Amino acid sequence: MWILFKIAWRNIWRNKKRSMVIMVAIALGLTGGNFLSAAYMGLMNQTVEESIEKQLSHIQIHHPDFVADREARHRIPQGREIARDLRENTAIRSVAERTSIDGMVASPHLTAGVRITGVNPDQERTTTRFDEQIEEGSYFGEEGRLPEIVIGRELAGELQSETGSRIVLTFQDINGELIHASFRVTGIFRATATAYEKGVVFVRASDLNELIGYSETVTEIAILLQREDQLKFISEDLSGEYPDLKVRTWKELAPDLKFVVEITEQSLLMITAIILLGVAFGILNTILMSVMERTRELGMLMSIGMKRARVFFMVILETVLLSLTGGVAGLAASFVLISLLHQRGIDLTVIGGEALRDFGFSPFIYPELDALFYLKVTAMVVGFAILAAIYPARKATRLEPANAVRHE
């Protein structure tokens, strides 16, 4: 069998120029496909990571009725005790108790619906690292006459408010009564998604709880795990432990995000497959020419007793080696390119990438591709090479040895 490898490998270099052309085509195709995939994958991963780390966390616990009706009366019974117990769990990195309700925000210029999130700033720092997103002002640093509020850059623009401005929140207390309260803008945050900047405001949970009339109110417990791969196991465990509460992972909280993550890899592999399909026709042409040129040689091999199946295998092997050589070059080139750009990042703002934020994406992309993707692409290269080789290999095996040896 070793001799067949030797023949196949050396045959590739019989016509160096022709083989090089197809190898370069494979390498360029793969580099392009992988780079595109890495950029898209990077974008997706950033979005997911940011959503988990700065907004959703891994798991959230709510009162079952709270899911449809985000009001303070649907609070978690013994929320603080539950949060305390959860902090004892070694698989959990941090826990934040929140009072999250829907309400209205008003300035002299605009009234809009918002999600009011009452947070414990210190807990939130370790759970969602939200403080890192403050662009202007501070993250609940200044105690003043009015309770503090942190709003998004987009909302600040629409309300025509800035740090120091006074805005009014309207929401229901635990008895369903409407409450109006003034807050002082002390911080303005910037998020990847503009929708988040517009739709969510942050206040101290203690201030909000006082206003809604129950200081122990907890409507949401956000949990950040030590390891993402334990997500399913721990959420099932918590569901069992708290059967009267709604335990949801980020995948359930943001099904659109989950869907995007799931289809991203398939879509990218499909794009790479389309590129490789185009290249496969080039491979087919190269191998077919090579087979036609070697009619006499193949005829000789079959005349002396080399079986057709072995000739078929030899042609397939030659094609796979040719493709893998180009493929390995392409994988190496894309690995270097992606690693380099992963460190530096790609700034899309210079080409109008700022608009990506409207769709919840960052205009700074850090391309990344996991080892499994490279492995799948390698398998695809081999797969397409085999497909491309079938026709020339069949052509080779259909030669009649007696005629082929005398082929001019």
Add this chain to the structure above:
Amino acid sequence: MKTVIKTQGLSKTYTNTAVPVEALKDISLEFKEGEFTAIVGPSGSGKTTFLNVIGGLDKPTKGNVIIDDVDIASMKESQLFDFRLKHIGFVFQAYNLIPVLTATENVSFIMLLQKRPKEEMNKRAKEMLEQVGLGDKLDVRPNKLSGGQQQRVAVARALASRPDFVLADEPTANLDTESAFNLLDIMARLNREENITLIFSTHDQRVIDRARRVIKLVDGAVDKDETFDRD
């Protein structure tokens, strides 16, 4: 002397042409062990077809080809591949070496297909190349060898597998006089010393003059079958 090949009423008609062509007509011949036979005749006389049929590369329309007590005319294709590998050595007009392999690798290749042990293979390949005067070209690829040297590698390849007989199709047609004589000397020596059965199809008078048996085909039938004492 043992009969190596026996043909009985061998006929071959090609029907894939506009008019059916009778390439071989009722040929019954016997080839004994150690014979050096030249099949001669004008173009289209059926020499190549005869060689193809007794070499298991083509099937007769009628008749039998008995080799080693087996009628190869009735064999399936896969059996014929095995049969050729074990029993027949081929030398082609255009040498047909594998250009990406060295002389030794070209000679060893058929033994690899026969699954011979590596040591035996290397020893035999070296021995055969030395016998054809190419002991100093063991690791040279065909493109670095002259036509005559390439054909000698092809002869070494044909004999390396210890076949029952060797079929050579116009082996000297592409060679200059010196190379052709050189090759014929080697083949005649191997025929004499190792009792190898050689069957040539040829137009070349130089080959005919060396052959101890000359069979002339005309229009697919045996016209003459003569033996000569060349010693």
